[in-house]
Amino acid sequence: MPQKTLLLVTVGNPPSTLVNSLQEPLATHMGVSAVVSRTALSSPAYAFNKDRSQYHCNAIMRRLGTLLEDAPQELVMGVTDADLFVPDSPFVFGEADRESKVAVMSLYRLRQGAEGEALRRRVQVEAVHQAGHLIGLSYCEDARCVMFFPQTPQDCDRKQLGPCNVCRNELNRLNR
Template structure:
């Protein structure tokens, strides 16, 4: 099976150094090559919910889907500083939709109590997690696995940058 290519698109103005730091972990742990888009989407005012003071991730993902339609890459992930939500959750670190091949992740909550290397690692773990969903991995019950569903930044700190053995076997099966 040919290697999947993921287009990374900034939404708003997350630091480019953090976006560029995603390429190696995605390739190493998932076998996904990445391209950082030269095109950036503006701040997602269209997705803002004034009652919650947050941005609806599905609206951003729909916009990212139009970028994927015009791209030779297989998958797209937006990286934003906006605080994301889904209606049934107080917040989300990110969201991925396997069917549309689109994901978005936010740095907003990952920044809580973190800077430098800790922040970079959190962003990398969340990117690998969302890309894992895009290529077919589900949530994992192992709290150290990158595919574990985190409830806090501290949960992300405890996670590995790569999949556990069970998820790695599933990844190998998906790549056949």
């Protein structure tokens, strides 16, 4: 089975050590070969909503989607330090659109009460979660599954780095 490839792109100034730490868990748990892009996008001022003091996911995802046009990778995920939102939520840790094959995730709220290894694990959990959506997985009701919908950083702490058995079976079916 050929592996899907995912282009990881920094948006703003997330620490490169955190971005580089995503490659192994993405390969291990989602079967995705992740490549850190040499192209970095600047802070997404174009996506800033002054009424909310946050950055709109969809604007960032549209910009990220243009990077797939000239890249050999099939999927792209932006990693940012900006506080993200979608209109119907006060915030999001990330967003993925499987149709456009684009995702974005933020470190901003994952940093609350975490640093070092705890922060690295939260970021890895969220990256694996977003990659799961890109591949075709939906949300899971098992609070320990990586595909569970997190509403707090502590929800991410409770989640496993990989999918539960039900989601793993679905992942295997999708990869056939």
